[in-house]
Amino acid sequence: MKPRFQFSVEATDGKARTGIIAMRRGDIRTPAFMPVGTAATVKAMKPQDVRATGADILLGNTYHLMLRPGAERVARLGGLHKFMNWDRPILTDSGGYQVMSLSELRKITEEGVTFASHIDGSRHMLSPERSMEIQRLLGSDIVMCFDECPKVEQPRDVIARSMEMSMRWAKRSRTAFDMGGDHAASSALFGIQQGALDEGLRKVSADALTAIGFDGYAIGGLAVGEGQEAMFATLDFAPGQLPVDRPRYLMGVGKPDDLVGAVERGVDMFDCVLPTRSGRNGQAFTWNGPLNMRNARHAEDTGPIDERCSCPTCGTYTRAYLHHLIKAGEMLGAMLLTEHNLSFYQQLMQSMRDAIAGQRFAAFASDFRRDYLRTG
Numbered sequence: 001m002k003p004r005f006q007f008s009v010e011a012t013d014g015k016a017r018t019g020i021i022a023m024r025r026g027d028i029r030t031p032a033f034m035p036v037g038t039a040a041t042v043k044a045m046k047p048q049d050v051r052a053t054g055a056d057i058l059l060g061n062t063y064h065l066m067l068r069p070g071a072e073r074v075a076r077l078g079g080l081h082k083f084m085n086w087d088r089p090i091l092t093d094s095g096g097y098q099v100m101s102l103s104e105l106r107k108i109t110e111e112g113v114t115f116a117s118h119i120d121g122s123r124h125m126l127s128p129e130r131s132m133e134i135q136r137l138l139g140s141d142i143v144m145c146f147d148e149c150p151k152v153e154q155p156r157d158v159i160a161r162s163m164e165m166s167m168r169w170a171k172r173s174r175t176a177f178d179m180g181g182d183h184a185a186s187s188a189l190f191g192i193q194q195g196a197l198d199e200g201l202r203k204v205s206a207d208a209l210t211a212i213g214f215d216g217y218a219i220g221g222l223a224v225g226e227g228q229e230a231m232f233a234t235l236d237f238a239p240g241q242l243p244v245d246r247p248r249y250l251m252g253v254g255k256p257d258d259l260v261g262a263v264e265r266g267v268d269m270f271d272c273v274l275p276t277r278s279g280r281n282g283q284a285f286t287w288n289g290p291l292n293m294r295n296a297r298h299a300e301d302t303g304p305i306d307e308r309c310s311c312p313t314c315g316t317y318t319r320a321y322l323h324h325l326i327k328a329g330e331m332l333g334a335m336l337l338t339e340h341n342l343s344f345y346q347q348l349m350q351s352m353r354d355a356i357a358g359q360r361f362a363a364f365a366s367d368f369r370r371d372y373l374r375t376g
Contacts, residue, residue, distance in 0.1 A: 054346030062095035071137040079139030091142035132176035145173035188215035206241035239266035279338030311343030
């Protein structure tokens with residue numbers, strides 16, 4: 001019988017590590033990148049094509065799905081996996097970040113957050129208990145506890161109060177999740193460390209979460225405008241404050257060089273809209289850095305996006321054709337660039353897993369940065 005949730009580290013190299021998260025819907029190889037399927041779809045991709053890129057798990061969004069089509073409706077239709085035709089694991093975020101960032105009219109209290117929908121202005125209440133209920137109705141495999149994500153530039157006392165409330169919400173999330181019956185018996189719950197860029201607050205948060213007990217631990221509150229240098233400075237200590245025998249998930253990250261630097265510092269899981277959003281906007285990621293496919297220099301280039309990439313787009317279409325599609329506003333351009341970008345991200349993750357297993361991660365990271373960040 002497949003386990004509910006089991007994490008095993010297979011190799012380490014410095015702080016970097018590679019392993020397997022075993023769940024009933026399949027294994028997740030770490031370090032893992034989760035394509036974002038906000039509204040029950042990875043934009044411009046069919047589910048089988050997302051899987052073909054090498055993705056083991058997708059991310060769905062509690063906030064967006066609760067507003068449209070509604071968690072209760074998704075449950076009546078058989079759950080999120082059946083609804084979107086994805087039979088592998090799905091992680092759903094708690095909705096907290098979107099409530100804070102997308103809803104201008106909101107009120108935060110100890111109970112939760114009352115907010116106006118960005119779609120039609122209707123009023124809603126999202127609390128730890130309601131977030132757990134929504135994620136249960138969706139049938140999520142990895143559930144995220146409900147938290148608040150404060151802006152990093154706020155005063156330390158404001159960030160401290162926010163973190164402390166998030167820890168109380170984490171305990172309520174744990175209690176509500178455990179009352180979820182069959183769903184709780186077959187899924188996992190992750191806590192979210194907060195504390196912005198402050199090492200002391202991060203330690204208090206990590207200790208509180210560890211005392212509650214979770215299947216995995218996310219590092220929240222980063223990639224919100226603080227810049228890579230500040231993010232890496234925080235990652236120099238934050239992952240090590242979390243239990244070594246559980247996965248560490250850095251939420252909302254990031255650029256390819258962010259991923260390499262975070263894995264170097266002990267992170268196991270990632271999600272980001274960047275590869276799909278960039279694909280729709282004409283940007284392609286390569287081992288030699290990002291390309292703007294709108295640029296005129298591609299107009300008569302008969303080579304692939306990236307000679308080292310094994311994706312169907314690179315094996316079939318030229319830069320010249322992709323340049324034409326993007327300039328003409330054809331939807332196929334967005335589809336093909338999205339396929340390439342997601343494939344590139346998964347090839348990057350596999351390369352990091354191989355490098356860690358082969359005890360050559362430092363050399364890999366150095367070579368990657370040399371090629372990816374070069375100028376001229």
